[in-house]
Amino acid sequence: MSTATPPMIPEAPAPLEIPGPVARVPSLEEIRRLTAIPDRRVVYRGVDWAFYEELVDSIPEGSNIHVDYDGKDVEVMAKGSAHEDFGRMLDWFIGIVAEEFELSLKGLAETTWKRPAIARGLESDQCYYFLQEKIARYAQAKKRGSANIDDLPNPDLAVEVDISRPETDRAGIYASLRVAEIWRLDGRRVVIERLTAQGTYEPVESSGFLPIGAEDVRRWVVEEDTSDELAWKRRLREEFRRRREAGPGGE
Numbered sequence: 001m002s003t004a005t006p007p008m009i010p011e012a013p014a015p016l017e018i019p020g021p022v023a024r025v026p027s028l029e030e031i032r033r034l035t036a037i038p039d040r041r042v043v044y045r046g047v048d049w050a051f052y053e054e055l056v057d058s059i060p061e062g063s064n065i066h067v068d069y070d071g072k073d074v075e076v077m078a079k080g081s082a083h084e085d086f087g088r089m090l091d092w093f094i095g096i097v098a099e100e101f102e103l104s105l106k107g108l109a110e111t112t113w114k115r116p117a118i119a120r121g122l123e124s125d126q127c128y129y130f131l132q133e134k135i136a137r138y139a140q141a142k143k144r145g146s147a148n149i150d151d152l153p154n155p156d157l158a159v160e161v162d163i164s165r166p167e168t169d170r171a172g173i174y175a176s177l178r179v180a181e182i183w184r185l186d187g188r189r190v191v192i193e194r195l196t197a198q199g200t201y202e203p204v205e206s207s208g209f210l211p212i213g214a215e216d217v218r219r220w221v222v223e224e225d226t227s228d229e230l231a232w233k234r235r236l237r238e239e240f241r242r243r244r245e246a247g248p249g250g251e
Contacts, residue, residue: 012164013040020046025054031076035065038080039163045073049119056112056121067112068122070169077164079125086161086185087125089221094128094159096233097210100240105209106135114149118176127155127179130209157181157209175199181208183217190218211243 016034022044026034034042044051052069055076059065064079079087091107098105106129114121129135134153141151154177160170162184174182175195182201184191192214193201206213226232 013037015041015043015164015167017043017045017167020044022047022051025051025058028058028060031055031059031065032078035076035078038078039083040077041164041167042076043073043167044076047072047074049116052121053114053116056114066110066123068168068170068173069120070173071119073168075166075168079161080163082187083125083161083163085226086187086221087159089226090159090161090183090185090217091126092229092233093217093220093236094126094157094210096236097212097240100237101211101244103130103210104132104135105130106138108138108152108155111152111155112149113154113177115154115177120173120176122170122173124155124158125161126159128157128209129153130156155179157183157207160184162186171201175201183207183214185217185221188222190214190222192217 031042047069049069052067052074055074056067056069059067064084066075066077066079068075091109094105095107097103108127108129110123110125111127112121112123113127129138134156137151137153141148144151156179158174158179158181160182163186171182178195180195182193184193191203192205192207194204194208196202203214220232220236224232224235
């Protein structure tokens with residue numbers, strides 16, 4: 001294990017609230033100006049689906065600007081460098097652990113899950129399919145050349161990096177999408193949550209999709225030295241290959 005001083009997390013910027021009624025959808029230039037402070041959450045209160053849909057469709061694909069809608073409020077945010085770094089490390093962590101345990105998955109990165117049927121939509125920092133039927137449906141849509149989000153099932157697992165506190169009901173959006181598991185990282189702590197039968201999320205000790213606990217994630221993404229990413233990946237592979245070979249309860 002190669003540890004490092006936990007990274008300095010920038011102080012979370014205060015949110016900017018724009019109360020309704022909102023006369024018009026802001027232009028892309030306005031959004032870029034309002035989100036110039038990384039990880040500051042800009043919230044439009046009391047808006048409808050049409051507002052969200054027009055706004056999210058105006059953001060170029062591949063932009064680091066996230067737009068989310070919980071049924072009444074829209075939140076817009078541009079990710080900072082620490083946010084991007086944690087998201088990348090979590091994606092590598094999930095992919096390497098799944099590979100070492102020979103578990104199928106499909107990563108969908110920052111797909112925007114825009115669902116008019118439930119008037120909700122959001123973009124995760126990372127998201128994945130683990131269930132075979134969902135992976136198969138994705139493969140079928142890709143084979144047809146479909147770029148329509150309606151052809152894709154909702155993800156099984158989503159990753160949330162919260163350098164600043166969400167100002168919309170993101171848990172409610174995920175619950176409406178029936179996402180089974182969420183990993184939350186605030187730069188210091190990692191929490192794994194599972195969707196309950198009551199439609200709420202409860203913290204659990206370990207993932208339902210990967211043989212790891214929240215402390216494993218924290219160790220490798222927050223505590224470990226990630227300055228040399230190739231060396232970090234090598235150590236990670238060695239650790240989880242050893243665990244797989246040791247079997248359940250092995251050291």
